[in-house]
Amino acid sequence: MLGKTANGLFWMSRYLERAENTARLIETGQRIALTRLGDSDEEWASVLQSAGVYDAFLANNESLTKEAALNWMLRSRDNPSSIRSSIDAARQNARLVRTAITGEVWEAVNATYMTSNRILARKLAERDLPAVLRTIRQHTALVRGMMHGTMMRNEIFDFLRIGTFLERADYTARIVDVKYYVLLPSVSAVGTKIDNVHWESILRAVSANGGFRMEYGATGGPRQIVHFLILDKRMPRSLAFCADKLTDNLRYLNAGNRTRARSLEKVTELQTRYLTHDVSAIFDYGLHEFIQSVLVHLSEVARQIEVDFRFYE
């Protein structure tokens, strides 16, 4: 496969995952804003931080309002990670790798693009927000379904999966990081209503509230949440789960390759250094510091993948 194609596949699935995560993040933010607990503008600031677009938002907008934040994350072309920009970029990459993906996957990506361009063409009325976000999530799920249902399990598929799980791990880590202070066991307000809402918002942002309830009922606290999002290998958006998938797919790629990829070693390092301990060890290390280290490590993995598989040269 061409290095350029691997690059296009990797970014196509990264951008699709990003669009979907951003949709989920906005839903969560809206939910918190509507419960009117705490300062709602502050909530949008933390949503923008979770999406990693806060600084760019401030540079391009006069003040932080709900409307401006929504517009920035949903449809701004000045924000390369907005839902609209992400879907545009996913589709552009899909065009680039048109020969590697099946016709059905291409059509699903193209339909996602056509739909998002239509529903995000104008500023949204608040009452339309839920339906629009649902549509985005359904479309990205359709693309993923088409990938699973129609693509050969070969290196093409591996690169799609690697892009998905790197983006997902990155996103989950950032969600935890932005909210790490409400997860610290030492915070005196533990057990108050505000914390419960925040905890639930974290779980919702990664679609983990149902799974968490199933696992812990009503008894779970920060310790369990951190364990669930970072270390639980059954939770499909946890760091440990994503790292496992990265390992699997890099291993498949290596099996067909003559050379051994450094990127696989890097992921193994990530697992042994950060994802094999008890949750107490994480708190001892410092939750914020821990997540920061993981984020740095993830970006090193991404860079190493570019080099190993000759994305650019």
Next chain:
Amino acid sequence: MNASGPFDEMWGKEDTLRAPYRGFHSWFDQEDPARLRAKQREADELFRLTGITFNVYGKAEAEERLIPFDIIPRIISGHEWSKLSRGIEQRVRAINAFLHDIYHNQEILKAGRIPEEMIRLNDAFLPHMIGVEPPGGVYTHIVGIDLVCTGPGEFYVLEDNARTPSGVSYMLENRETMLQMFPELFSQNRVRPVQNYPVNLRRSLAATAPAGLDHDPVVAVLTPGIYNSAYFEHAFLADQMGVELVEGHDLRVVDGRVAMRTTEGYKPIDVLYRRVDDDFLDPLNFNPDSALGVPGVMDVYRAGRLTLANAPGTGIADDKAIYSYMPEIVEFYTGERPILQNVQTWRCSEPDALAYVLDNLGDLVVKEVHGSGGYGMLIGPTATKKEIAAFRRKLKARPSNYIAQPTLSLSTVPIFSRSGLTPRHVDLRPFVLVSPGNIQITPGGLTRVALKKGSLVVNSSQGGGTKDTWVLED
């Protein structure tokens, strides 16, 4: 339809349904126009979803547009087709012989059939190709011959596209769309299939690989990139053939061969179906500013270690000034009279011809010798006085840059409009594959249709549409 109007391929000149259209017409008669209108919309939706678009040149952001598709097929009888295809084969054979001769012994110049300066001073003549033996002796692996029809079985060649003819993806997708929307039409009519084209293309390309390979030839399609107007087609063909779609920056010369950068290192290519113009192919040998090509690819080619399809320098054969010599070229190399007719052509480089053209600008079509896409031409009968005056100045300033032809009475085929069937002018581009000792013509081709009433310009860049083209089994 009156007897003096253009020939309509469905209704003839006398308003009598022509034989090839009988099956279609009896189906059409039973159809509810409202259902057909819905089908027309469905077709547009299908094209948009599959992304069958072309990019428009000259826009800041490459904008993707659909080429309008009309659901009424253009139908050619098996009998008409067999004459046409014999003519096309003869012409393509002659073109390849001409190219070989021009880049080797130049017998045709020695025989005085073409003036020597027509070649020597022609920008399309590529000195780098002198004495080069292309693998398998093939210059034009893919040819698209543009034809127009003026009466029953009367076809004229308008243009030979011997460089990188485009449009074949529309031929294939138009058929696919018709099959999906009106399957019953294909059980009622015996329409010859076109869907083998990609397989045939791959076989044909592989058959012209450099001699002496010890493996299956590695074929790739070279595209200028995602913003090129025909990018969709490049991706489509690579996909259908199951080969890699590469850009210049994916390629490099490694150990005397052209190789592509894969995830496992550089892998050599044997046959490059390039959709990049000669000028941009190799910054070391041609345009040094080109970022689309591969430095040194011409040296690999000249060493016989790569097939380029089409070969560099084939533009000399489809140059509009050379076009006027095609009847002589066909006779010279095949020893036969040309089966397909040329449109009468005045070469403005010749003083007598220029004088005639200047006197008759209002009746003629004047084209740039190297132009394409319907740009830079004058259509006398529909031009304003001001346009004619402006063109007259351009023509006088550089006469050798132009040729002129009479305005032919192009045939029409009905399109499906609000008011039912409405005649519109059409042309036809059949696609030809050439490999050593083998010339294959896909039955049918791309029918382009001018959607504006009375318009003769069918180019997609200027609002033309396309139709599915049927060749019937007789």
